[in-house]
Amino acid sequence: MDKNTYLEQYDRTTHVLGRAASLITLVMLVGAPFLIGFLLGALPDLSAAVKGFLSVGIIWTVSSVVEFLVYTPMLGAGGGYLAFITGNLINMKIPCAMNAREIAGTQAGTPENEIISTLSIAASSLTTITVLAVGVLLLVPLQPILQSEALQPGFANVVPALFGAMAYQYFRRNIRLAVVPLTIMTLLFILVPSLISQTSLLILPSGAIAIGLAYLSWRKKGAES
Amino acid sequence: MIAQLNSISLYVICGSIVAFVAAVCIVFMVRAYKAGIAIGMDPAKLKRTLTSSVTFSVLPSIGILLGVIALSGSLGTPWPWLRLSVIGALHYETQVAQAAAEQVGLHTLSAAEMTPQAFATIALLMSVCIMWGMILSFFFNKGYLKKLGGQKKEKxxxxxxxxxxxxxxxxxxxxxxxxxxxxxxxxxxxxxxxxxxxxxxxxxxxxxxxxxxxxxxxxxxxxxxxxxxxxxxxxxxxxxxxxxxx
Incomplete structure (x- = not known):
C-alpha cells in the first residue's frame, strides 16, 4: 500500500474512532449524574439545571465554539478528538502539543504533525489519568503534603510558570510578531483590569492580531522572493 | 452525605468512565505510533515526543490533583476525580459547581448543605456546560479539517x-x-x-x-x-x- 492510500485509510479510521469515542463518552458523562442520582434516591432537578445553564453554561458554550475553531487546526483529527474528550486544553494539552511539535520539528497540517499531535495529547492525557488515579489512591497520605501552606504558592502559579517557559520558546524566534499582541494585551489589562477575569475570551482577538501580522509578513516575504 | 458521595458504587461508575477514556487514549497512541513508523518517521523522534509529553504533563497534573482535593471536600472524591480526568478543566469545575450549587438553593458549595438531588443536579450541570467541544468535534471535526486542508492545498x-x-x-x-x-x-x-x-x-x-x-x-x-x-x-x-x- 502506498503512503497516500495508507494515510487516507488512517485518517478515515481516526474519524470513525474519534466520533464513536466522543459519542460514548458523552452518553456516559451525561448519563452518570442520572445513574448516581438513582443510586442516591433523587434524580437531578432539571429546571434548576436549565437555570444554571442559562447563567453560566452560555459563556462556556461560546468558549467551547471558540476553542473548537482555534484548536482543531493546531491539533489535527486524532489530537482534536482526544483533546476535547480529555479536557484541560489551555493549561496543558495545547502547550503540550505545541512543545512536541517544536521538538519534532513538524509543520501544521502535515500527516507527521497529525501523528505527533495525537501521540502528544494521548501521552499527556494518560499521564494526567495516572497521576490523578495514584493521587486519589494515596489521597489520605498525600493530602498533608500537597495541601501544605508552604507549597500552595507553587501550585497556584503552575500556569504562569508554563506560559513563561513557552513565551521564551516562541518569542525568541518570532519577537517581531510577538511585540504587538503582547503590548496591546498588556495595555488592555492595565487600562481595563476587570478584563483579567475574562482572559480566555481575549485569546481570540490577540491571536487574530498575531495571525494578521504573520500574514502581512508572509505576503511581504512572498513578494520579495 | 459525604460518605454516600465517597461510596464504592460511585468509584465504580466514575472509574469505569475514566478507564474507558484511558483505553481510547491508548488506542489512539498505538495507532499514531504505528502510522508514524509506516510513513517512515524516525522512531527516536516518536519516542521523544512521548517522553517530552509525559514529563511536560506531570507538574500540571499534580496541580489538577489539587483541584480534585479541593472539590472532594464538598462533592466527594469520585466525581471530581472523573471530572478532572475527563473533559474537565481546572479553572472551569469550581466555577460551574459553585453556580450550580446556587441554582439548587445551597448557600455555598459544601458537604454540610449537600442533598442527593443537589449533588445530581450539580453533577449534571458540570457535564452539560462543558460538553460542546466534544459535540462540535463529533459533527464538524472532519468537515472543518477537510475545508482547511483544501484551502491549504490551494494556497x-x-x-x-x-x-x-x-x-x-x-x-x-x-x-x-x-x-x-x-x-x-x-x-x-x-x-x-x-x-x-x-x-x-x-x-x-x-x-x-x-x-x-x-x-x-x-x-x-x-x-x-x-x-x-x-x-x-x-x-x-x-x-x-x-x-x-x-
Whole structure:
C-alpha cells in the first residue's frame, strides 16, 4: 500500500474512532449524574439545571465554539478528538502539543504533525489519568503534603510558570510578531483590569492580531522572493 | 452525605468512565505510533515526543490533583476525580459547581448543605456546560479539517507555509494574552497604575522563561538534545519554586 492510500485509510479510521469515542463518552458523562442520582434516591432537578445553564453554561458554550475553531487546526483529527474528550486544553494539552511539535520539528497540517499531535495529547492525557488515579489512591497520605501552606504558592502559579517557559520558546524566534499582541494585551489589562477575569475570551482577538501580522509578513516575504 | 458521595458504587461508575477514556487514549497512541513508523518517521523522534509529553504533563497534573482535593471536600472524591480526568478543566469545575450549587438553593458549595438531588443536579450541570467541544468535534471535526486542508492545498500551489505560521502566530497570541494579564494584574489589579497587584505571576513567568533559555542554550549549543524533553517541566519547576520562595 502506498503512503497516500495508507494515510487516507488512517485518517478515515481516526474519524470513525474519534466520533464513536466522543459519542460514548458523552452518553456516559451525561448519563452518570442520572445513574448516581438513582443510586442516591433523587434524580437531578432539571429546571434548576436549565437555570444554571442559562447563567453560566452560555459563556462556556461560546468558549467551547471558540476553542473548537482555534484548536482543531493546531491539533489535527486524532489530537482534536482526544483533546476535547480529555479536557484541560489551555493549561496543558495545547502547550503540550505545541512543545512536541517544536521538538519534532513538524509543520501544521502535515500527516507527521497529525501523528505527533495525537501521540502528544494521548501521552499527556494518560499521564494526567495516572497521576490523578495514584493521587486519589494515596489521597489520605498525600493530602498533608500537597495541601501544605508552604507549597500552595507553587501550585497556584503552575500556569504562569508554563506560559513563561513557552513565551521564551516562541518569542525568541518570532519577537517581531510577538511585540504587538503582547503590548496591546498588556495595555488592555492595565487600562481595563476587570478584563483579567475574562482572559480566555481575549485569546481570540490577540491571536487574530498575531495571525494578521504573520500574514502581512508572509505576503511581504512572498513578494520579495 | 459525604460518605454516600465517597461510596464504592460511585468509584465504580466514575472509574469505569475514566478507564474507558484511558483505553481510547491508548488506542489512539498505538495507532499514531504505528502510522508514524509506516510513513517512515524516525522512531527516536516518536519516542521523544512521548517522553517530552509525559514529563511536560506531570507538574500540571499534580496541580489538577489539587483541584480534585479541593472539590472532594464538598462533592466527594469520585466525581471530581472523573471530572478532572475527563473533559474537565481546572479553572472551569469550581466555577460551574459553585453556580450550580446556587441554582439548587445551597448557600455555598459544601458537604454540610449537600442533598442527593443537589449533588445530581450539580453533577449534571458540570457535564452539560462543558460538553460542546466534544459535540462540535463529533459533527464538524472532519468537515472543518477537510475545508482547511483544501484551502491549504490551494494556497500551497502559490505560496507554501502560511498554515504553519498561522498556528505559531495563534499560539503567540495565546501566550501574549496570559503574560499581558499577569503584568496588567500587577500594575492595575488593585487600582489603576497603583503597582500594588500580585507580582508573583510576573516573577514566576520570568524565572521560568530564564530557565527555559538556559535549557535551550544547553540543548542547542552544548549538544545536550536529551534535555529538550525535560526543558518545559524543569523550567516550570524553577518558576514554581520561585513562587514558594517569594
Amino acid at each position: 500551497t500551489d502559490s505560496k507554501p507555509g502560511f498554515g504553519d505560521m498561522a498556528m505559531t502566530a495563534m499560539f503567540i497570541g495565546l501566550v501574549s494574552t496570559y503574560i499581558g494579564s499577569y503584568i496588567g494584574g500587577f500594575v492595575s489589579g488593585e487600582g489603576l497604575f497603583t503597582f500594588k497587584g500580585d507580582l508573583t505571576p510576573v516573577i514566576v513567568a520570568l524565572v521560568s522563561g530564564l530557565f527555559m533559555s538556559g535549557f535551550i542554550y544547553l540543548a542547542e549549543k552544548k549538544n545536550m538534545v536529551w534535555l529538550e524533553s525535560f526543558s518545559i517541566a524543569g523550567s516550570m519547576l524553577a518558576g514554581m519554586i520561585a513562587a514558594i520562595l517569594l
